[in-house]
Amino acid sequence: MQEGKLTSLSEIFEAGLRVKEAEIVRKLLPDLKQEVLGIRIVQKQTESGEVTRFSAIVAVGSPGWLGLGHAKAYQMRDAIDKATNVAMLNIVPVHLGCGSWECRCGRPHSVPYKLVGKAGSVTVEIIPGPRGLGLVADDVVKKLLALAGLQDAWTRSFGMTSTLLSKAQAVYNAFRDMHAYSDLRRFES
Incomplete structure (x- = not known):
C-alpha cells in the first residue's frame, strides 16, 4: 500500500484479498463515519469476586461500505476502540442501485434487489x-x-x-x- 500499488478499497475486494490492518481502511476511506450502536456492562464470576468489563458494538461506514465490530475490554473507551478496529477489518462493499418497481430511476439510492x-x-x-x-x-x-x-x-x-x-x-x-x-x-x- 505504501508503494502506491493499491489506491482504493475496491481493488482489494476485486482481487479477493483480505484487509488485515485497520489503518489501510482509514487511509483509503478518509470520510469513514463511526457509530456506537450500544455499550453494556458484562460480568464474570471468579474465585476472587466479580470481574466487570464493557461490551461495545460499533458500526463504521461510508457510502458504499459498511463494517460491524463487537469487542470487550475493562475500560469503556478501550472497548469502543477495539470494536472500531474490528469493524474496519470486517468492512464490506455495499452495492447501491434502484431496485424498486415503483421508481426505476436508475440512480443509486437504494438496494438493487431484496x-x-x-x-x-x-x-x-x-x-x-x-x-x-x-x-x-x-x-x-x-x-x-x-x-x-x-x-x-x-x-x-x-x-x-x-x-x-x-x-x-x-x-x-x-x-x-x-x-x-x-x-x-x-x-x-
Whole structure:
C-alpha cells in the first residue's frame, strides 16, 4: 500500500484479498463515519469476586461500505476502540442501485434487489424503496443503512429483534452475502 500499488478499497475486494490492518481502511476511506450502536456492562464470576468489563458494538461506514465490530475490554473507551478496529477489518462493499418497481430511476439510492440477512434468531429483510421514501426501519437498522449510503428502503424483521447484536449482525450479513453473491456471479460469467 505504501508503494502506491493499491489506491482504493475496491481493488482489494476485486482481487479477493483480505484487509488485515485497520489503518489501510482509514487511509483509503478518509470520510469513514463511526457509530456506537450500544455499550453494556458484562460480568464474570471468579474465585476472587466479580470481574466487570464493557461490551461495545460499533458500526463504521461510508457510502458504499459498511463494517460491524463487537469487542470487550475493562475500560469503556478501550472497548469502543477495539470494536472500531474490528469493524474496519470486517468492512464490506455495499452495492447501491434502484431496485424498486415503483421508481426505476436508475440512480443509486437504494438496494438493487431484496436482501435477507440472518443472525441468531433474527432475520432482517431490506426491500428496495422508491426515491423520496426514506428509511423505513427501527433506530439500529436505520443507522446501519444510513452509514452504508442507502437513502430509501423498507425493512422487515423477524425473531428476537430486541437483541441488539443479532439485529445489527443480520443487517451486516445481508450486505456481506450480497457481496459474496456478486462475486459468484462475476466468476460464473
